[in-house]
Amino acid sequence: MLKEFREFAMKGNVVDLAVGVIIGAAFGAIVTSLVGDVIMPIIGAITGGLDFSNYFTSLSKSVTATNLADAKKQGAVLAWGNFLTLTLNFLIIAFVLFVVIRAINKLKRKDEAAPTPKLTKQEELLTEIRDLLKKS
Known part of the structure; x- marks a missing residue:
């Protein structure tokens, strides 16, 4: 095993x-x-200096805090600012990855587009002879 x-x-x-x-x-x-x-x-x-991460909506009347951490300790809150911040971070990260992958794909296309060297008549004949010998 x-x-x-x-x-x-x-x-x-x-x-x-x-x-x-x-x-x-x-x-x-x-x-x-x-x-x-x-x-x-x-x-x-x-x-x-706007920081969305501390924006929230209180779901209970007992919440009197002004920042998200304290508000969560006091009761139920809807942390929409934190969600907005994380969504914005995701969009930025996705865009950065898109740009990086796009650049990598451009480099790959340049490598693939490299022209094959032109063979002389003699090299073409030798290649054909080699291919015929492989078949038999």
């Missing part, structure tokens, strides 16, 4: 998946930092 598990774990797909997950986590941290440390402060500066 141990040998079978080792063979399964060392298959190319499992190792590739593990590497992909690790790189994905690292890339996720980079994108999260980009959104939280670069893009959101710019949006905050444009909107005058």
Whole structure:
């Protein structure tokens, strides 16, 4: 059973998946930092320091707090500002990933579009002879 598990774990797909997950986590941290440390402060500066994450609507009359953390301790609240912030973060992250994947696809297309070298008459004849020999 141990040998079978080792063979399964060392298959190319499992190792590739593990590497992909690790790189994905690292890339996720980079994108999260980009959104939280670069893009959101710019949006905050444009909107005058507006922070949506503390916007909420009280669902009970006993809530008198002015910030979300204290309001949640006092009773039921609808944290629509936090939802709006997370939705905005998602849209920014999705756009950044779109731009990165688009750039990668452009690079792939350039590599695929590289022209094959033009063969001389002699090289064409040798290629045909090689192909005929392979068939027989």
